[in-house]
Amino acid sequence: MASIHDVARVAGVSASTVSNVLNGRHERMQAETKARVLRAIEELGYTPNALAQQFKSGRNRTIGLIVPSVANPFWGALAHRVERAATALGYKVLFCNAERDPQLETRYAETLLASGVRGVIFSSSPLSFDHLSHLTRRGLVVAAFDRRGHGAEEVVACSVSIDNELGGKLAGQHLVGLGHRRIGFISGPIKTSSRVGRLNGLRAAMAKAGLELDPDLVWQGAGIGGYGDTEGPELGRIGIRELLSRDDPPTAVVTINDMYAIGGYAGARDLGASIPGDISVVGFDDIDLAAVVHPALTTVRQPLAAMAETAVQALIRVLEGTNEGAEPHVSATPQLIVRASTAPPRDRTHPNNGAR
Structure with missing residues (x-):
């Protein structure tokens, strides 16, 4: 050659x-x-040698996308939307599944940076971005998805997220408005910014109605390692079974995402409980499956297409130096989509009512 x-x-x-x-x-x-x-x-x-030219010119038209796991269709849909938005701007996308593991995220980011990729979208919603600080000092540009960048500006150049706390409030207000007083929360380990926000939103909505979220009804993976992104349906199934088996079970649950909610459907069926007759279920994300499961799932929608496009555009503006005057941290508004999985609670004082 x-x-x-x-x-x-x-x-x-x-x-x-x-x-x-x-x-x-x-x-x-x-x-x-x-x-x-x-x-x-x-x-x-x-x-x-294209790679050598990219290093010299700094014009590598490729960005990275690191997601928790495409086992959750939400992240697969994000990858698709990010690719479409990047292609429209003349960029390619390399994406990785890191399961929110900081060490794995770091290794992927180091590999991408060594390959000439300067900009990466991270969607793990960590409580801290400290594990990436040494890479940003070497020139990596970090865009955060599903995590507000405020408070991490020294590492995060731009970010887009919904207001997760507002999303949790919308779910809680809906259930309280239907008459629910015993409300549960089902999630993997609550150690990401988005999960903390959604739980706090539910707690705030209940507090405004003079109610208290019972800590015993906050189920978070039963000791599972990691974050439960790949096991969402099974964890939802286990979680709802455990909550419904309590002496004073909830009449409704909010799940951390739609895959947990769909798993919860199976858990309710295992116990002979009906949705929403015995328990109302609210999901989060509004993936395509939410509208076609039976009963159709009430959920909090994230405007995924717009958020993906915003994240890509913000990252590329930073890479190309055209971001002067642009808002680096964008917060999108969640929307409650009411379907058939929620209803007023059944009167459990009647001997023929309640989960069997």
Whole structure:
């Protein structure tokens, strides 16, 4: 395979002259010199090393996307939307599943940066971005998805997220408005910014109605390691079974996402309980499955397409230096989508009512 030095030898010029022709820096070059270089390139069939050029020019038109796990269709849909938005701006996307593991995220980010990828969207919603600080000092540009960037500006260049606390409030207000007083919360370990926000929102909605969220009804994975992103349906199934088996079970639950909610459907069926007759269920995200399960799932919608496009555009503006005056941290508004999985609570004082 021909090298840049082979081209220089055949054209009778220096390697730096060949580089100038390849990178369009030939305004002051004699036309005959440029022509010799181009003939040598064609004669040798020389193809420039794209990666080397990217490192020199800083114009690698590829971004990274690191998601928890595409086992949850929400993250697969995000990857699709990010790719569409990036393609429209002339960029490619490399994406990785890191299961919210800071060490794995760091390894992926180091690999991407070493490959010339300078901008990465992280969607793990961590409580801290400290594990990436050494990479941002080396030039990595971090965009946060599903996590507000405020408070982490030294690491996060831009961010987009819904107001997770508002989303939790919307779910709680809906259930309280239907008459529910015993409300549970089902999640994997509550150690991400988004999960904390959703739980706090539910707690605030209940407090406003003079109610208290019973700590015994906050179920978070029963000691599972990691974050439960790949096991969502099974954890939802286990969680609702455990809550319904309590001496004073909830009449409604809010789940951390739709996959947990769909798993909760199976858990209710295991006990012979009906939805929403015995227990109302509210999900979070509004994935495509939410509208087609039976009963159709009441859920809090994230405007995914708009959020993905905003994240990509914000990241590319930073990479291209065109972000002056742009708001770096964008908060989108969640929307409650009411379907058939929620209803007023059944009167449990009647001997024939309640979960069996």
